[in-house]
Amino acid sequence: MEGEEIMKPDYKNWMPKGMVYAFLGGAAGCGVLALVAGLLLSGGTFRSVLTICLAALAVVFLGMTIWGVLMRRAFSYDGRRQMSKGIIEGVAEHVKLSAGARCLDVGCGSGALGIAVGKRNPRAEIVGIDRWGKEYASFSRELCEKNARAEGVVHITFRQGDATHLDFPDETFDAVVSNYVYHNIPGNRQQYLMETLRTLKKGGTFALHDIFSKMKYGDMEAFVKRLKEMGYEKVELIDTTDGMFMKRSEALWMGLSGSALLVGRK
Numbered sequence: 001m002e003g004e005e006i007m008k009p010d011y012k013n014w015m016p017k018g019m020v021y022a023f024l025g026g027a028a029g030c031g032v033l034a035l036v037a038g039l040l041l042s043g044g045t046f047r048s049v050l051t052i053c054l055a056a057l058a059v060v061f062l063g064m065t066i067w068g069v070l071m072r073r074a075f076s077y078d079g080r081r082q083m084s085k086g087i088i089e090g091v092a093e094h095v096k097l098s099a100g101a102r103c104l105d106v107g108c109g110s111g112a113l114g115i116a117v118g119k120r121n122p123r124a125e126i127v128g129i130d131r132w133g134k135e136y137a138s139f140s141r142e143l144c145e146k147n148a149r150a151e152g153v154v155h156i157t158f159r160q161g162d163a164t165h166l167d168f169p170d171e172t173f174d175a176v177v178s179n180y181v182y183h184n185i186p187g188n189r190q191q192y193l194m195e196t197l198r199t200l201k202k203g204g205t206f207a208l209h210d211i212f213s214k215m216k217y218g219d220m221e222a223f224v225k226r227l228k229e230m231g232y233e234k235v236e237l238i239d240t241t242d243g244m245f246m247k248r249s250e251a252l253w254m255g256l257s258g259s260a261l262l263v264g265r266k
């Protein structure tokens, strides 16, 4: 309609543009230094070794730049693959909330998962928290709010927060969701999961997607067993790299091996 702003959500990209530019800068910088060393430094083994090392670094950075571009293409909401969209919808599918029920999205980024849960559960109340640091500079609270308006999701709020110490009392939410957040945070990641689950009400649902590799999380089978011993029900760690969200080969080249969805009820 004339004069009316046509809003389209913009969920940005999980591969930050700044990181791709940093790789490109590294490639260009090392390439130039290799040229300078090769052409301007006076002879000898040192010059040859330095030139070769700088040229090799330039090639590595160039490879990382190409990888970054391909990652952005796979994640893009506008591209052909649309992997991010598939993952978000796949996680949101696990949450069914009645009127007035509350759901927390930990590390909401650009709001995608919380908004997807909100669209599926229009009478529930969603809260998204994120620390919105400089590593994901394109994500912000304002962007989340803009995306929620564009999607017509009104029962959602966003606020600054830290996944490692959530600013909510025990058993606040009827559901907790998260996608690709905890692996970004150094430290004891099983403890971060427990911190999220602390805020979940008894009987509440959780759907937490992340890279649950042994290197990042330690023994997740033991963690699942521990939850069951604590009385959690229907706890499952579902491999999402077997075609559910991505192919195994994609997970491998994209550095997403170990991706899985931890679901269950408290």
Ligand SMILES: C[S@@+](CC[C@H](N)C(=O)[O-])C[C@H]1O[C@@H](n2cnc3c(N)ncnc32)[C@H](O)[C@@H]1O
Pocket (backbone or CB within 6 Å): 014, 088, 106, 107, 108, 109, 110, 111, 112, 113, 129, 130, 131, 132, 133, 136, 139, 161, 162, 163, 164, 178, 179, 180, 181, 184, 185
């Ligand atoms: C790959 S993005 C995923 C964003 C969002 N969950 C999604 O699926 O679109 C990772 C997010 O984790 C957030 N994050 C990292 N460390 C965090 C922390 N300690 N507390 C809260 N959020 C954090 C980042 O700011 C970023 O938005």
